[in-house]
Amino acid sequence: MVTGFLAVIEDLDFLKKNVEPWEEVETKWRNTFDARRRLIDVDQTRRPAKLSNSDLKSAIRAEKAEKIAAYFEDFKPLQQPCGFMLVSELRHK
Numbered sequence: 001m002v003t004g005f006l007a008v009i010e011d012l013d014f015l016k017k018n019v020e021p022w023e024e025v026e027t028k029w030r031n032t033f034d035a036r037r038r039l040i041d042v043d044q045t046r047r048p049a050k051l052s053n054s055d056l057k058s059a060i061r062a063e064k065a066e067k068i069a070a071y072f073e074d075f076k077p078l079q080q081p082c083g084f085m086l087v088s089e090l091r092h093k
Helices: 004-017 022-031 033-040 053-074 084-091
Strands: none
Touching: 004 022, 004 033, 022 033, 022 084, 033 053
């Protein structure tokens, strides 16, 4: 059995390629919460200093939208009819 960082990497890989068995998807989804959340976090410190506040907010929103779209594309279980259950679970953390 693989533990720690390698287990998370393997679980992420599983979630990108598999949609069943659903019980395993749910377990791996919970196990990778922190890693997946980091995939959609936006690093606000890497912005040009000369952007106005409204331009900065627009840039952050655009980057976040791109990351979320890629997230839904990458994780196949989210494309399943019951994928909403995984997203709903995120909201309760």
